[in-house]
Amino acid sequence: MHEAPWLTVLGLGEDGLDGLSPASRQVLERAEIIMGPPRHLSLIPDSTAQRVEWPVPFADGLPVLTGFRGRPTVVLASGDPFWFGAGSVIARNFEAWEWTALPGQSTFSLAAARLGWPLEATLTFGLHAAPLTRLRPHLSPGLRAILLLRNGAAVTELATYLTETGFADTRLHVMEALGGPRERSRSVSLTEALLGGFDHPVCVALEVAGEGRALPKSSGKPDEIFETDGQITKRPVRALTLSALAPHRGEHLWDIGGGTGSISIEWLMCDPTLTATTIEPRADRAERIRRNADALGQDRLTVIHGTAPDALDGLSLPDVVFIGGGLSAALLDWLYATLPAGTRLVANAVTLESEALLAQWHEKRGGDLLRIELAQAAPLGPRRGWKSGYPVVQWSVTL
Template structure:
């Protein structure tokens, strides 16, 4: 016979017990331990249960919670624990059958109701524990989004960031303590956001306006959005390369010879389920990749300073490999010997030596060879002519 779960995650709103379902009330009444942030605990009357404040950082609470195994334990979370909440973290650390969840009304639903915004048309972000740069790929005139922020001071930080990115005409709907007796809603400008004081818990309805540069949704982002020392896969070639890499949901990329990180960053922009590791032998460039990834909201990019294939041992195996630099016989041999069948490999070359190497390996393993030749109009005396770039040879193969 299966035992009942000892752990229940309860979604709590700012109205405390008033907003709880009968099932949630019943669970709280029989709880031996109630664990949660101090603000959540303060919303409940005394029940006789042991009360434990969840520590900061959040990860330190998991060992404490594990120590209550076998006792009826409730963890308090905000609203819906599985929408930018604690639910998914707790679920990763405990077996199915040990825990259950009773969600409350989400902050996003309450905010959409106050603003009369259809949730299916709105982007939602949990930025209470994530950088504001997560917004960067999405910032464009006309965007509406609902953001969960860390605290009241983060409103001024958001206003500063929008100013810096060229969207100073944006409007903010400040929604404080939604669903409780302290609820307050106001629409303000960025200037008012910089001068104001706001109470926690807080979320913001964002309406983006201003002349800032939006990041295109298609592959081949503008070269200008990347910090570079000139070592970058140029936009048209990058678009063709991303097409050859053909990202699928949940896949992991190795970007070998990362340069500025443009390939792995665009890969991550394709879908939030994607992951990537960029390997770069030059320390200065590895640091630049990190800055580019952070600035463009792709802080989940893993950056490795080292030379392939020497640093590849021990890394999580990829679904796809891109070789943009450091192409060698040793590297190709390592990939063939260590990666499983079905791994896709794409390599770009610009030198005669690397082109000859790709031609040799295409003869061995098959795949497709593509020669990319581009030219741009440029001044030629008083007129114009075509200025050709170095041709790029691209090899694509499935091992």
């Protein structure tokens, strides 16, 4: 039978003790150790408790916190610790019986209340340590979103990013120190935001407007959004390939022969719980995949410069594998010998040799074999005719 929790994750607002419930006040009074960022510690009056500043980077604080195990300890967090806060990190690193949480009012709730926006129809982002490019798949005229930013200078960076992506008519609602005596709210244009002068802590609500290109939500994103040297799975084939890969929540993809990275990037765009690793033998293309992923807000893509199957050793096993390049009998043998039953595999072939290989493996292992032939209207003298692309043979199978 476990003892009572020794660790409390306490959500704190900018009004300090004034916004705390009686239960939260009692926890603070009984604490031997209070740990948190300097700003949060400054909101708590002096007491007999030992005060410990949470170090930067954040992960360095976990061993320090572990050293207090068994002693009444309070970790201070902003608002609701489980909404882009420290709560989930602590929950992953400590047993469930060791900790409890007393959430405060979230910054998102306070911001929505100031603006009169329904939260269920508003996107929320925690961009304290994440790049602004995380916004890119969502940017579209009419979007409303609330962002948590790392500091006041990030407001100017946000205004610059929105201008560069074509959404220069966006209106920003900049809110500083919400819920506290220093609270200040301003609605500004991007031009005004570029002048700076904003103080931390800050959140920004966006009303997106402008002539920027909105990315479609369907599979088969426009080819033009990817930097490429011509080695790219074209949009219609990419849409059919994503359909065959059939991403499910929480799955991990191996994209072998990444090329431009379009398959793994679109895979990640389907759902924020998806993960992917792409393997590319050419260094220049691996670097290009990294640039594409970062520019399109998919910085969580892992890019490996190497050749399969050698580069696959030691990687976390996938739920789904896509082979877009480097197809060989040796690679298929390795995948069948190494991956667990139930792993889904999709392979695309263009050459006669790789097409013949897929036909042999389809006969041996089953699955579905699909031939994709597409033609596009193009000038033909003074008239128009159909210009056919190379046919693509696609094999889909469950190991």
